[in-house]
Amino acid sequence: MNSVGESAVASGGLTTRAERIADGSVLAAFDGLDRPRMAWLRADERRVVGGQVARVTAAGSDRFETIEERATATLATVDTTGPAGQSPRWYGGAAFTPDSESWAGFAPAAVVLPAVVAARVDGETWLVVRGRDRVDARFERLRMAIEGQDPPAHDPPGIDAVERRPDRMEWIRQVERVTDAIGAGQLRKVVLARSLHADLGGPVGIGGALADLGDRYPDCTRFAVAPVGGGTFLGATPEILLDRRGRTVTTTALAGSAARGGSRAADADLAAELQASAKDDHEHRVVVDAIVDQLESLPASVSVADRRLRRLASVQHLETPIEATLDTDVHALSVADALHPTPAVGGQPPDRAMMRIADLEGIDRGWYAAPVGWFDATGDGSFAVAIRSALIEGRRAHCFAGAGLVADSDPDAEWSETELKYRPMLDLLE
Ligand SMILES: C=C(O[C@H]1C=CC=C(C(=O)O)[C@@H]1O)C(=O)O
Incomplete structure (x- = not known):
């Protein structure tokens, strides 16, 4: 237990202006917002937020609990009118490991x-500005940056040089060590990740990058997190950790992957192969079973829908929707705490898998493969699993991709699969 917390609260003297404004792209305002800024974009809502009225940080195994307690206490002291009368939301996320x-x-x-929320929800554009002073002036400046604006154009910076960590030979050794351990019955599954570091030909406009991801990955959660004193972590993830609305929690198990085919017939063949693969079925089942167990422990009654195919631009996956009805009002953060890391990004059993990852991986996951999202004063919230993602630091991009390993995983096939998982980020940059 090693928890630190910090909460800078503007209690009293805070003015909030929340109004519907004329339509325009909220992404047009993104790069001009104060840090910390964050974007949360889904098919049915687009939100960009910036500045801070309050911030809570935590570390250690109880970090989600600490955030839940402090954020809830803070909300009681702040006037936080939101778009369309919605409950105010906290935005943020966590690192893959508790102390990173x-x-x-x-x-x-x-x-x-x-301090600023610009949201496109239910066909309406909303702007919220909170602060101690100059609230009207800031509101009008942001209104002008959004109203009537198209999404920013994306201008790929180009890639000058790329370094993959580990290299292919080392990756093969790592995968073999994991598959040997699984074969020997020491554990059931491990997700190993690797990273790709790119020198860019110029800076990346994040608003434009997010708009571009929206065109290519409209049914993924597109996100960006840009803290004070850091780069910008962004991605287009197909994986939801949880959506909590009242006592209903929805999530999906996503694991088992194949390439997309170059023709309709080739694509159908790859899909059929994936759906018939015993290895992928096992890799997927481990995730479904772990999520069901974790949700039942909350406690909740859980129902599992039929497995289906999830097709993305460069890769296709096995996906199983899961829904739970909570017995009591468990906060979205407590649900995230119970689920993270699922064996889609960690492994099974979780503790042994995390030890293998720490021993072998040799890369720093940071916030990759961890929860990113929001929660509100009622305990509702949504968290995505931050995969298909990259950290952009000036003219450097750090991309991440992982692969679920079971006893009969093939190192070369897993190398190729992880190359495909870099595509959403590399296509943005090249
Ligand atoms: C860990 C990643 O993907 C996970 C999600 C879907 C399919 C996966 C797989 O088939 O290995 C991975 O478990 C990643 O994209 O970095």
Whole structure:
């Protein structure tokens, strides 16, 4: 138990202006917002937030609990009118491991109650500005940055040089060590990740990058997190950790992957192969079973829908939707705490898998593969699993991709699969 907390609260003297404004792209305002800024974009809502009225950070095994307690206490003291009368939301996320502080500016867990919210929800555009002074002036400046604006154009910076960590030979050795351990019955599954570091030809406009991801990955959660004193972590993830609305929690198990085919027939063949693969079925089942067990422990009654195919631009996955009805009002953060890391990004059993990852991986995951999202004063919230993602630091991009390993995983196939998982980020940069 090693928990630190910090809460800078503007209690009293805080003015909030929340109004519907004329339509325009909220992404047009993103790069101009104060840090910390964050974007949360889904098919049915687009939100960008910036600045902070309050911030809570925590570390250690109780970091989600600490954030839940402090953020809830803070909300009681702040006037936080939101868009369309919604409950105010905290935005943020966490590192993959409880104490990781290796990415500059990114705490092991951090959430912010933003000073500015620009949201496109239910066909309406809303702007909220909170602060002690100049609220009207800031509101009008932001209104002008959004109303009537198209999404920013994306201008890929180009890549000058790339370094993969580990290299292919070392990756093969790592995978073999894991598959040997699984074969020997020491554990059931491990997700090993690797990283790709790119020197860019110029800076990346994050608003434009997010708009571009929206065109190519409209049914993924597109996110960006840009703390004070750090780079910007962004991604387009197909994986939801949880959506909690009242006592209903929805999530998906996502594991088991294949490439997309170059023709309709080739694509269908790859899909059929994936759906018939005993190895992928096992890799997927481990995730479904772990999520069901964790949700039942909350406690909740859980129902599992039929497995289906999830097709993305460069890769296709096995996906199983899961829904739980909570017995009591468990906060979204407590649900995240119970679920993270699922064996889609960690392994099974979790503790042994995490030890293998720490021993073998040799890369720093930072916030990759960890929860990123929001929660509100009622305990509702949404967290995505931050995969298909990259940390951009000036003219350097650090991309991450992992692969679920079971006893009969093939190192070369897993190398190719992880190359495909870099595509969403590399396509943005090249
Ligand atoms: C860990 C990643 O993907 C996970 C999600 C879907 C499919 C996966 C797989 O088939 O290995 C991974 O478990 C990643 O994209 O970095």
